[in-house]
Amino acid sequence: MKVYKFGGASIKSSAGIRNVKAILGLCQEPLVIVVSALGKTTNALEILLNMYFENDPAVESQLAKIEREHCSLLEELVGPGMDTEILSPLFAEVRQHISGRLKGSYDFCYDQLVSYGELLSTKIVYAYLIKEGVNITWLDARKLISTDSNFREAGVNLEETALRVHSALEGKQGSFLIQGFLGGNIDGYATTLGREGSDYSAAVLANVINAESVTIWKDVSGILNADPKEFKNAVHLPGVSYQEAVELSFFGAQIIHPKTIKPLQNKGITLFVKPFQQPNAAGTIINAEATSGSVPVYVIKHNQVLISIRPKDFSFVLEETLSEVFPILSKNRVKINMVQSSAITISICVDGVKRYIQPAMEELKTKFNVLYNENLELFTIRNYRVDEVEKITSGRKVYMLQKTRRTLRILVDEGSFDGMEL
Numbered sequence: 541m542k543v544y545k546f547g548g549a550s551i552k553s554s555a556g557i558r559n560v561k562a563i564l565g566l567c568q569e570p571l572v573i574v575v576s577a578l579g580k581t582t583n584a585l586e587i588l589l590n591m592y593f594e595n596d597p598a599v600e601s602q603l604a605k606i607e608r609e610h611c612s613l614l615e616e617l618v619g620p621g622m623d624t625e626i627l628s629p630l631f632a633e634v635r636q637h638i639s640g641r642l643k644g645s646y647d648f649c650y651d652q653l654v655s656y657g658e659l660l661s662t663k664i665v666y667a668y669l670i671k672e673g674v675n676i677t678w679l680d681a682r683k684l685i686s687t688d689s690n691f692r693e694a695g696v697n698l699e700e701t702a703l704r705v706h707s708a709l710e711g712k713q714g715s716f717l718i719q720g721f722l723g724g725n726i727d728g729y730a731t732t733l734g735r736e737g738s739d740y741s742a743a744v745l746a747n748v749i750n751a752e753s754v755t756i757w758k759d760v761s762g763i764l765n766a767d768p769k770e771f772k773n774a775v776h777l778p779g780v781s782y783q784e785a786v787e788l789s790f791f792g793a794q795i796i797h798p799k800t801i802k803p804l805q806n807k808g809i810t811l812f813v814k815p816f817q818q819p820n821a822a823g824t825i826i827n828a829e830a831t832s833g834s835v836p837v838y839v840i841k842h843n844q845v846l847i848s849i850r851p852k853d854f855s856f857v858l859e860e861t862l863s864e865v866f867p868i869l870s871k872n873r874v875k876i877n878m879v880q881s882s883a884i885t886i887s888i889c890v891d892g893v894k895r896y897i898q899p900a901m902e903e904l905k906t907k908f909n910v911l912y913n914e915n916l917e918l919f920t921i922r923n924y925r926v927d928e929v930e931k932i933t934s935g936r937k938v939y940m941l942q943k944t945r946r947t948l949r950i951l952v953d954e955g956s957f958d959g960m961e962l
Contacts, residue, residue, distance in 0.1 A: 552579030577657025658719035675714030685723035762824030779830030792841030
């Protein structure tokens with residue numbers, strides 16, 4: 541069995557969902573199909589959640605807009621009158637949440653509310669595929685993907701997930717449609733696997749069913765050596781090794797979720813990244829044997845913050861200092877991207893999520909002198925050339941620079957590389 545994953549950009553329109561059906565028709569065997577929320581729906585639900593937390597009176601109008609968009613798409617695909625049966629129960633649950641029933645931490649509430657994006661999209665895709673005569677079963681990822689309670693970044697219990705998935709698939713014919721991004725904890729609450737986590741969902745499912753392969757359908761020709769929205773002249777990479785894919789996703793490449801590779805590598809499952817509009821194109825293959833050679837790869841990670849930490853007594857930075865700093869950052873879910881130390885200062889580049897950074901810095905300030913710089917971007921070149929370093933740093937304020945034999949990383953002001961040609 542193979543696993544196909546379709547992202548929100550692919551299913552945001554009726555034409556896109558019809559193309560999903562056409563792609564499924566090219567495969568002459570049952571599939572596990574993983575689907576994200578409709579394009580921009582996750583953002584819209586995040587806005588809804590923030591409005592709810594801020595007691596914004598326009599919260600209902602925001603939900604009504606989301607409902608109209610989904611019902612309109614469903615009507616285009618299956619005809620009028622079906623929204624009451626298919627979508628209304630889900631929107632009724634969302635309305636109960638925003639009427640005041642939803643309580644708890646922000647991250648807990650996030651998972652209970654934002655998870656409806658994938659539930660809604662899979663109901664729409666399922667209704668259309670059934671109408672078109674496809675033999676398919678809808679599955680609820682909240683009941684199958686077993687996770688811990690680390691809301692918004694839940695960890696998956698592969699053993700329990702395998703038991704649940706095999707039980708759900710046993711004795712059934714045809715293909716299976718399931719939500720990406722979602723799981724459920726032992727108490728029955730929804731959890732999410734991290735932003736853009738549907739790729740990871742596909743990899744987890746592939747691992748537990750020992751799939752032949754995973755194919756992620758994207759709006760690009762495969763993996764490129766740079767984001768075409770950031771850089772001109774990006775080129776296609778026909779093959780990438782598991783190790784290189786992990787490195788690139790860690791550096792901030794958006795093409796696949798950082799956690800995707802491990803479940804596949806552990807079982808030797810090949811990953812394909814293929815263009816949604818050209819399903820017969822080769823795309824990019826990722827496995828143990830594939831390689832991108834020495835082609836330079838360029839990645840920009842936006843919204844970075846540089847935190848500089850210095851002992852209050854001007855003492856040297858020793859192992860004891862590090863053992864105090866990193867647990868504080870970890871406890872507050874601050875994601876570290878680069879670290880550098882001098883005799884008396886630790887400089888740490890992190891993702892600029894204020895909800896996590898602010899409490900971490902307040903705690904750090906009780907023990908250390910703390911300074912920070914905001915609105916930065918982290919520029920990484922994999923397979924860089926030595927002669928590029930001066931060209932790239934010239935005329936730019938560099939806050940931090942690190943080099944290894946293959947990788948160059950530079951922390952600069954946001955927008956420093958806008959429109960750069962490769």
